[in-house]
Amino acid sequence: MSDALKESIGRYGVWSVGLRSEDPARRDELTESAAELEQLGYGAIWLGGNSSVGNAVPLVEATSRIVVGTSIQSIWQHGAADTAAGIAALEATHPGRFALGLGVSHAKRAEQYRRPYSALVAHLDALDAAGLAADRRLLAALGPKSLELARDRSAGSIPYLVTPEHTARAREILGRAPLLAPELAVVLETDPARARALAREFLAPYLALPNYTNNFLRDGFTEDDLADGGSDRLVDAVFAWGGESRVRERIDAYFAAGADHVALQVVDGNARETLPREAWQRLAALLV
Template identity: 50%
Template structure:
C-alpha cells in the first residue's frame, strides 16, 4: 500500500450518486448524510452520476474535514474555464477539501465523444492555462487502461478507477509507481445471503455491461463472452463486488488495499442505488472497515 496520499483522502470513502445536490428526493438530508459520514470516519465522499463542481458545495458546507470529490465530472459537459473558476471558488471557501475528479465518460452517454485520451490531455492543458489554474495535485482521473493510468500519474494526483478488480488495482499500482494516489471504487452488497446479494449485484451491473470501456478493460483482465451476459457471471460479480456480511466486505476491501490502493471508495448497492441514501449500511460498514478519516 502506498502511504503518500492515503492520509489526504482517508483509507475509506463513500461513492454515491444519491449525494448529488440536484437530486430532488433528499434536499437537506444530503448535507446531514455528509456530516454523519464524516463523523463515522470516512475520509472522502465521491459524488457519482457526472456531477458539476457546484454540487460539492452543500456537502463541503455541512462538514469540516471531509474531502468531497466529483466521481466523475464529464469533460464533455463542462468547459475548462467553467470548471477552473468553480474549483477556485471552492478552494477559497474550503481550502484543500475539494478534489476534481475528471473522466471521459462513454460513447453511449456523451454525444460529442471522440478521441478520449487526446481530448483528456487537451482538457488538462486547458485547466493548466485557465486564469485560475487547477493544479495537478487538485485533480484525479477516471483511468482504466494503461495510457490513461500513466496520464493520471503524470498530470494529476492519481487515478480513480471504476468497476475494477483487485488484480486491476495491482496492475494500476505498477503503472503509477509509488507516488500517485490510487483510489478505486468498489461496489458492495451488504447481504449475508449470497444468492440474493448476487441478484442485486447483477441488477445493477447489467447497465455497465453495455459500455465498451468497461467490458474492454475487463477483457484485459481475462473476462469475456458469457461473463458479460445476464448481468454478469458469478466469477465476474464476485471479482468486481464485495458481497455478504460486513466482515466479508471488509475482507474484499482489504484485498484492494493489499493490491496497492491508497483509498477505496465504497459504493453500497441497493434496490434503489442512485437515489437511496443507505445510512444503515454506511454505519454498519464503518464499524468494520479501516477508517482513518482525514
C-alpha cells in the same frame, strides 16, 4: 498534493449518486448525511455520475473535515475555465476540501464523444492554461495509456468497477507516489443467490458500455463472463458481498493490491437516489 490528499481522505470513502442531487427539497437530507458520514469517520465523499464542483459546495459547507470529490466530472459537459474558477472560489473559503475527478464518460452518454484520449489530453491542457495545477485533479483511468496519463498529469487515479488484480496493475503503472483510489460496490447480503442477483441488476447497465467491458476483457475475463448479467466469476471479482468478515476481506484485498483509499458504494436494490444511511453505519463499524 498527492501526499496531502492521501492524508486528508484516509483509507475509506463513500461513493454515492444520491448525494449529488440538485433537488433543493433534498438539500437538508444531503447535508445532514454528509455531516453524519464525517462523524462516522469516512475521509471522503465521492459524488457519482456526472458531478461537478457545484454539487460539492453544499456538502463541503455543511462539514468541517471530509473531502468531497467528483467521480466523475465529464470533460464533455464542463468547461475547463469554469471548472478552475469554481475550484478557486471553493478553495478560497474551504482549502483542501475538494478533489476534482475527471473522466471521458461514454459514447452512449455524450453526443460529442470523439477520440476520448486526445480530448482528455486537450482538456488537461486547458485546465493547465486556466491555472489549475496537475496535483489538483484525478483521472478515472482504466487502461494502461490512461493510467500513464494519470501518473504524468494528475495526482492519481480513481478507477470504477475494477478488481484487486486491476488495482495491482494500476499501481505498477502509476508508481508509488500517485493516489490510487478504486471504487468498490458492496452488497451487505449473506445469501449468495440474493447477493449476486442484486449485483447483476446493478451491473447490467455497465455491461452495455465498452469502456468497462473492454477493461474486463483486458483483465482476463471472457465474453461468456459478460453475458446474462455477468458470470459468478465476474460478480465475485468486482463486488464485495456477504457478511461483515467477508466484506472486510474483500476491501482489504484492494489495499493489499496497492490501493491507498477505497470508495465504497452500497448496492441494496433500492433506487440509487435513496441514501443507504444504515448501510453506511454498518460499514463504518466494520472498518474500525
